[in-house]
Amino acid sequence: MTAVSVDAKGDRVFAIALALAGWVIKFIAVVLVIATFNFILVHAAPGDPAQVIAGQSGASDEKLLAQLRAEYGLDKPYPIQLATYLKRVVTLDLGYSYRQQRTVASLILERLPATLLLTATAFSLALLSGIILGTLAGVRAGKWSDTVLTVVSLLLYATPVFWLGLMLVLLFSVQLDWLPAFGYVTIGVPMTALQRMVDIGWHLILPAVSLAAVYLAIYTRLMRSSVLDVTHQDFIKTAKAKGLKQGRIIIRHILRNAMLPIVTVAGMQAGALVGGAVVIETVFAWPGLGRLIYDALLQRDYPVLLGVFLVMSVIVIALNLLTDAIYRVIDPRVSVRAAS
Amino acid sequence: MIDKTLLAIENVSISLPPGADRPFAIEDVSLTVNRNEIVCLVGESGSGKSMTAHAILRLLPDRTGVAQGSISFNGNDIAKADEPTMRKLRGGAISMIFQEPLSALNPLARVGQQIAESIITHTKPTPSKEAVDARVQELIRDVGLPDPVALARSFPFQLSGGQRQRIMIAMAMANNPALLLADEPTTALDVTTQKQILALVKKLQSERGMGVLLITHDFGVVADVADRVVVMRNGRVVEQGTVDEVLRNPKDDYTKSLIAAVPGARSLTKADRKITGEPLLDAVGLNKTFITKQGMFLPPRRTDAVQNISLGLKARETVAIVGESGSGKSTLGRLIMRLIEPDTGSVHFDGKDLLSQRGERLRQMRRKIQIVFQDPFAALDPRQKVGDAIAGGPIAYGTPSKEAMADAKRLLARVGLQESAANRYPHEFSGGQRQRICIARALALKPSVLVADEAVSALDVSVQAQVLQLLAELREEMNLAMIFITHDLRVAAEIADRIVVMRRGEIVEQGETQKIFQNPTDAYTRALLDAIPGRAMFAGPGARQAEVASA
Numbered sequence: 081m082t083a084v085s086v087d088a089k090g091d092r093v094f095a096i097a098l099a100l101a102g103w104v105i106k107f108i109a110v111v112l113v114i115a116t117f118n119f120i121l122v123h124a125a126p127g128d129p130a131q132v133i134a135g136q137s138g139a140s141d142e143k144l145l146a147q148l149r150a151e152y153g154l155d156k157p158y159p160i161q162l163a164t165y166l167k168r169v170v171t172l173d174l175g176y177s178y179r180q181q182r183t184v185a186s187l188i189l190e191r192l193p194a195t196l197l198l199t200a201t202a203f204s205l206a207l208l209s210g211i212i213l214g215t216l217a218g219v220r221a222g223k224w225s226d227t228v229l230t231v232v233s234l235l236l237y238a239t240p241v242f243w244l245g246l247m248l249v250l251l252f253s254v255q256l257d258w259l260p261a262f263g264y265v266t267i268g269v270p271m272t273a274l275q276r277m278v279d280i281g282w283h284l285i286l287p288a289v290s291l292a293a294v295y296l297a298i299y300t301r302l303m304r305s306s307v308l309d310v311t312h313q314d315f316i317k318t319a320k321a322k323g324l325k326q327g328r329i330i331i332r333h334i335l336r337n338a339m340l341p342i343v344t345v346a347g348m349q350a351g352a353l354v355g356g357a358v359v360i361e362t363v364f365a366w367p368g369l370g371r372l373i374y375d376a377l378l379q380r381d382y383p384v385l386l387g388v389f390l391v392m393s394v395i396v397i398a399l400n401l402l403t404d405a406i407y408r409v410i411d412p413r414v415s416v417r418a419a420s
Numbered sequence: 421m422i423d424k425t426l427l428a429i430e431n432v433s434i435s436l437p438p439g440a441d442r443p444f445a446i447e448d449v450s451l452t453v454n455r456n457e458i459v460c461l462v463g464e465s466g467s468g469k470s471m472t473a474h475a476i477l478r479l480l481p482d483r484t485g486v487a488q489g490s491i492s493f494n495g496n497d498i499a500k501a502d503e504p505t506m507r508k509l510r511g512g513a514i515s516m517i518f519q520e521p522l523s524a525l526n527p528l529a530r531v532g533q534q535i536a537e538s539i540i541t542h543t544k545p546t547p548s549k550e551a552v553d554a555r556v557q558e559l560i561r562d563v564g565l566p567d568p569v570a571l572a573r574s575f576p577f578q579l580s581g582g583q584r585q586r587i588m589i590a591m592a593m594a595n596n597p598a599l600l601l602a603d604e605p606t607t608a609l610d611v612t613t614q615k616q617i618l619a620l621v622k623k624l625q626s627e628r629g630m631g632v633l634l635i636t637h638d639f640g641v642v643a644d645v646a647d648r649v650v651v652m653r654n655g656r657v658v659e660q661g662t663v664d665e666v667l668r669n670p671k672d673d674y675t676k677s678l679i680a681a682v683p684g685a686r687s688l689t690k691a692d693r694k695i696t697g698e699p700l701l702d703a704v705g706l707n708k709t710f711i712t713k714q715g716m717f718l719p720p721r722r723t724d725a726v727q728n729i730s731l732g733l734k735a736r737e738t739v740a741i742v743g744e745s746g747s748g749k750s751t752l753g754r755l756i757m758r759l760i761e762p763d764t765g766s767v768h769f770d771g772k773d774l775l776s777q778r779g780e781r782l783r784q785m786r787r788k789i790q791i792v793f794q795d796p797f798a799a800l801d802p803r804q805k806v807g808d809a810i811a812g813g814p815i816a817y818g819t820p821s822k823e824a825m826a827d828a829k830r831l832l833a834r835v836g837l838q839e840s841a842a843n844r845y846p847h848e849f850s851g852g853q854r855q856r857i858c859i860a861r862a863l864a865l866k867p868s869v870l871v872a873d874e875a876v877s878a879l880d881v882s883v884q885a886q887v888l889q890l891l892a893e894l895r896e897e898m899n900l901a902m903i904f905i906t907h908d909l910r911v912a913a914e915i916a917d918r919i920v921v922m923r924r925g926e927i928v929e930q931g932e933t934q935k936i937f938q939n940p941t942d943a944y945t946r947a948l949l950d951a952i953p954g955r956a957m958f959a960g961p962g963a964r965q966a967e968v969a970s971a
Contacts (some may be wrong), residue, residue: 210612313523318588321515323508324507325507332529332537333529337526337528337530411527412575413527413577
């Protein structure tokens with residue numbers, strides 16, 4: 081009925097091109113909507129940057145405030161400020177931080193690599209170990225190794241991130257002195273590029289493990305139930321009836337099918353991970369976007385806040401699109417359904 | 421030595437885990453399969469027929485296993501063989517195909533790869549890729565599929581049910597097995613496809629001299645393909661013998677009752693039920709097209725489910741709508757009830773336009789047209805007591821709850837359950853009992869039209885026969901008109917005054933039941949009739965007498 085001719089490659093390329101065009105349009109629309117929301121949210125908070133600047137310079141008379149507001153365009157009605165902001169977003173101009181006297185783009189670019197490094201490491205760690213541990217637990221469901229894995233993942237899941245971070249620091253930095261307790265790189269020591277990379281790697285271990293813990297627990301449990309689910313499906317019986325060995329059945333038939341729900345959940349959480357890094361960056365004094373938000377929030381630095389929010393939104397949307405794409409690669413039913 | 425025994429199962433019992441409703445899934449089962457013959461293992465659900473077949477390859481569920489007895493294949497006892505030996509047999513000398521070809525294939529792997537895996541696993545040293553590809557294509561050709569190169573690259577979801585089952589068979593044939601275990605291989609397929617698949621199995625079996633153990637619940641299938649028959653009930657073999665002995669001269673009472681229950685053999689409908697007058701329900705020019713959106717720039721997919729169909733139903737009349745999957749028969753049933761709105765066309769009920777009714781008047785009309793669904797497990801709220809489910813309708817229409825509950829109990833008794841059933845939950849009942857509950861629920865509103873959407877399709881034959889009998893009685897008692905939607909012409913033959921044959925959203929033929937069976941004018945109707953399993957043995961109404969007379 082819905083059998084698709086396998087030769088219809090040209091049509092398929094065309095369909096994929098159309099789908100991509102659809103994605104781009106959705107992407108831009110979503111970014112603009114998010115930018116508007118961010119703007120409204122930030123301006124709904126009491127106080128404005130003029131008050132903060134005036135307050136810190138010690139002179140808080142009305143005249144100075146009005147002057148500051150006029151200078152930064154803060155005296156215009158909100159819709160006009162919003163329009164100005166959106167126009168700048170479209171031209172990729174993130175604005176200027178009055179507080180730091182630098183462009184927002186340069187501030188974010190300076191911090192972005194550290195955050196991306198931390199979250200990407202934590203994410204890969206959580207995903208990879210989660211899939212492996214979950215598969216082990218699922219295959220051995222009911223045996224003692226499954227029970228151990230289940231209990232450990234439950235404990236990890238229940239542990240607050242900041243507490244886990246602090247305990248890891250106590251154990252590995254203070255007691256054992258194996259790993260650096262905080263920071264991104266050792267300061268004040270001349271290093272070659274390679275030494276620097278290794279040094280960053282050492283600094284990365286504790287924050288990445290702390291950040292990964294909860295997600296690792298989630299993926300382990302999810303993978304376990306997914307593996308159990310797939311194991312009871314008919315095609316596993318078919319594989320067994322073919323005479324395949326257990327190992328091959330797991331790798332060739334169970335694993336790929338069991339990963340489908342993980343891809344969905346991981347795709348949604350990858351974005352949340354970037355936001356969740358704020359706490360960890362604070363605990364480990366990691367110089368990433370999280371710290372930048374925290375500081376900007378205290379200082380009412382609207383342009384920086386809006387800039388970081390926007391960059392994070394773009395990352396989240398991009399990750400969601402990437403998830404879609406990965407899902408299409410793994411599951412042929414999705415990609416061809418759209419093209420048939 | 422032509423008929424050398426290939427497989428001999430002797431006194432085998434399979435233990436169930438402690439806490440199950442009985443200690444053994446099957447008990448003391450003995451049967452043999454010779455080379456070059458088809459043995460059919462017949463039984464209703466829970467008879468243990470599937471367990472028996474799974475035990476041969478030791479594919480039993482966890483915590484169950486062969487407790488006693490021996491299974492010898494080619495003279496070697498394999499009941500206690502070690503795992504590597506079993507692995508070599510599985511897919512090698514013994515292969516197996518399953519009921520549901522969609523779920524039995526890995527959805528994420530190309531079918532060619534899945535067949536190739538079977539070859540590679542059992543060929544040492546590992547053959548070259550070219551050799552494997554060539555063999556895969558040969559196998560695909562052998563099971564009668566066109567364009568093997570393109571087909572090998574397809575994913576299971578791109579194929580039809582029949583094509584998938586052919587792929588499963590190709591996979592099973594990969595290493596020239598001596599024994600094929602087929603577990604209800606055609607139950608999930610349309611009748612015309614079933615006929616082709618059975619013919620394919622029979623052809624491969626005789627070409628290769630294979631032994632086949634075919635599990636089925638359908639005596640029609642048995643009559644068509646079996647050399648010998650084994651009948652099982654509650655985990656035990658009750659009768660076995662050649663197909664002629666068992667079908668024509670059954671000795672065991674249970675076998676007799678099963679054969680008597682094969683639909684189409686009896687007629688519950690008298691030739692002339694004196695149905696006259698204006699149609700009670702009159703649908704004219706119904707059209708329904710389903711449109712599925714596929715994304716921003718892609719054209720939506722259109723499915724013409726029902727095209728320009730007109731159908732009249734007189735009071736007390738039973739019309740069967742017969743068709744294969746995708747024919748639009750269920751959509752038509754829902755359009756007539758206005759559960760979905762037609763794109764164009766009109767439906768008049770009792771002289772009033774059903775499609776223009778709104779609010780309370782529509783509600784009062786809905787009460788008169790009720791439905792019973794196919795799956796009695798999904799059709800009842802698992803957390804609602806049976807009595808509440810039945811009384812809920814009348815209460816919603818203003819009947820005092822005490823009176824409604826008393827009615828519900830009376831209805832339960834009428835459909836053959838105890839009145840105390842009202843206080844129990846659906847999971848406490850079997851499939852057949854649940855379908856009786858669903859019927860009681862529909863009838864509680866005293867409808868004048870009952871739509872039965874594959875209402876007996878999910879039931880075992882003996883239960884199916886009882887439920888059909890019940891419906892036939894109830895329609896006389898309550899002056900019910902029925903629209904009986906079914907894929908099974910045999911069932912339609914028993915219950916319907918008139919048969920409407922649908923294909924791809926259109927009516928291809930309609931007429932009196934007798935006329936359709938004896939004088940079909942449309943080629944598709946003839947193909948459907950031809951595909952009825954066991955046509956020679958269990959023909960339609962009228963043919964039974966001739967059969968008996970000649971026997």
